[in-house]
Amino acid sequence: MxxxxxxxxxxxxGIQAVVGGVPEKGRFLDLFSGTSRVGHAMKSSGWQVILNDWNRYAWVLANAHVVCDSDRLGEIEPIIDHLNALPGKEGWFTETYCRKSRYFTPDNGARIEAIREEIEKLDPDEELKCVLLAELMEAADRVDSTVGVQMAYLKEWSKRSLQPLRMRTPQLLPKSPLGKAQAHCLEAQEAASKLEADVAYLDPPYNQHKYIGNYHVWETLVLWDEPEVYGVACKRTDCREKRSDFNSKPGIHQAMTQLMENLSAPIKIISFSDEGYLPRPEMESLLEKHGNLQVLSRIHPRYVGARIGIHAPSGEKVGKVSHVKNTEYLYILGDLKVEAEDLTSHGWLFEEPLSA
Ligand SMILES: C[S@@+](CC[C@H](N)C(=O)[O-])C[C@H]1O[C@@H](n2cnc3c(N)ncnc32)[C@H](O)[C@@H]1O
Structure with missing residues (x-):
């Protein structure tokens, strides 16, 4: 991933332990799926998983890791071997992300470019194409020269960036007995109105940082559209236009309220952090109108950038962060008996709802 x-x-x-309390397995909807690791875990627990994220690279990851079933592994392995054997070929991608900016070494950039072109030429079906693109994205991620976001790159090549790029065989799961998984690429409100599920998991962004801006190279890698780019980070110009209401301090309350109204799942699980735009009292008063509310908390290490420090676009370390831990909350809405033992063993605490 x-x-x-x-x-x-x-x-x-913790999420698996909460969902384990649902008497009968069914459809699990992950409305903001990102890496799709939550959906992958729920598929391995036997749920029929439905994923959604409005960024194209996340839709690719969802198809690759969750929608594609393990019975396709046999046809994937020889293609990965073929792609790994291709010599590099420099072009727009290498020029933009390895010379104008420095996310990958030119050697690895040229290999990414040759493999990406070959995937296009092979013209595989949509699901297989997503698997190949996801494996390429993850291979590129393992040799990048960043602190984990594509707002900037390091001044000196990172150690891992000097390793040769190598695609791996995916870890696919067998199809759920309840039905094939699905992946959607919709804005969250539209997805909430259209997609039905027994359990919905919501993990929206919690601050101003836009995912498309932090992962623009992955969007370009999957779209393969040679976009116009700007600034030192060579971001796609459409990063400026794509704005999520969940990234807006004045907008998130209304966006979350609307989402609760649009979503018809009887059980809803919402992940949110104490550093987010919706403080716990505000989140609770918004949610408790929609059913029985339980709140869990867990102390969590902050994102890797926070642990490494603050860096200038040149990659230079320019500051320290004030803290390296935060509290993650799971808000659980609906009639669900959550087993304390399973959760406390994973570090979760039961919180008394503030209105109690
Ligand atoms: C906190 S991340 C989810 C991380 C994910 N749970 C994981 O473990 O990888 C939030 C996700 O919401 C997506 N997103 C942001 N605004 C959205 C919107 N309005 N509609 C749909 N997806 C959105 C982002 O692309 C991002 O992948």
Whole structure:
């Protein structure tokens, strides 16, 4: 999986323990799927998973890691071997992301470019194409020269960027007995109105940092559209136009209220951080109108950039961060008996709702 701000890797056992309290497995909707690791975990627990994220690279990851089932592995392995053997070929991508900016070494950039061109030429079906693109994205992520976001790159090549790029075989899961997974690329409100589920998991952005701006190279890698770019970071110009209401301090309350109204799932689980634009009292008063509310909290290490320090666009370290931990909340809405033992063993605490 790629390095990703707000990735819920450490929260997955807790989410699985909460969902484990639902008497019958069914459809699990992840409305803001990002890396798709939550959906992957729920598929491995036997749920039929429906994923959504409005960025194209996230839709590709969802198709690759969750929609594609393990019965396709046999046809994927020889293609990955073929792609890994291709010599590099420099072009627009290498010029933009390895010379004008420095996210990858030119050697690795040229290999990314040759493999990406070959995927286009092979013209595989949509699901297989997503698997190949996701494996390429993840191979590129393993040799990048950033602190985990594409707002900037390091001044000196990172150690890992000097390693040769190598695609891996994906870890695919067998199809859920409840049905094939689905991936959608919709704005969250539209997805909430259209997609039905038994459990909906919501992990919206919680501050001003736009995902498309932090991961613009992945968007370009999957779209392969040679976009107009700007600034030292060579961001796509459409990063300026794509604005999420969930990234807006004045907008998030209304966006969350509307989302609760649009979403019909009987059980809703919302991830949010104490550093987010919606403080706990505001989140609770918004949610408790929609059913029985339970609140869990867990102390969590902050994102990798915070632990490494603050860097200038040149990659130079220019400051320290004030703290390296934050509190993650899980707000659970609906009639669900959450088993304390399973959760406390994963570091979660039960919080008394503030209105109690
Ligand atoms: C906190 S991240 C989700 C991380 C994910 N749970 C994981 O573990 O990787 C939030 C995601 O919401 C997506 N997003 C932001 N605004 C959106 C919107 N209005 N509609 C749909 N997706 C949105 C972003 O692309 C991002 O991937």
């Amino acid at each position: 790629i390095k990703y701000l707000g990735s819920k890797r450490l929260l997955i056992p």
